[in-house]
Amino acid sequence: MALRTIRTEGDPVLHKISRPVKEMTPKIRTLIFDMLDTMYEAMGVGLAAPQVGILKRIVTIDIGEGPIVLINPEILETSGEQTGDEGCLSVPGMAGQVTRPDYVKVKALDENMNEVIYEGTELLARAFCHEIDHLDGKMYTELVEGDLHRVTYDEDEE
């Protein structure tokens, strides 16, 4: 396992469309473990493969309830609306207001290529939308209402 470099805004890879994963390989398995490591190390709640420079439809998420791995995720259903601060490991130290659905149902494959269905509300619904957008080359900054603002993380406080 290893940490990967998180690409930041300005890197063209963040605006490209990722390709579906056709089969699990040792290389992809390693990528998934590296993405989880990289996400935890950066204290993020989600990471998409293009953020580490790999154009494959793979997402990792952990909102504090354990890791979720989504391969070739598809949003099946959304409802409601929530507006709140959103940030991205590729736009470090910044956040902005984004409106997202308040409920999202996702179909994907897990790391064993078995079909999984997840339903998320609040932060998890937001994370599903944000990370799946990355697979289509979309950044949350395109959706921000008003200006981005600086954020200070708890870890910086004494």
Ligand code: ZN
């Ligand atoms: Zn992001």
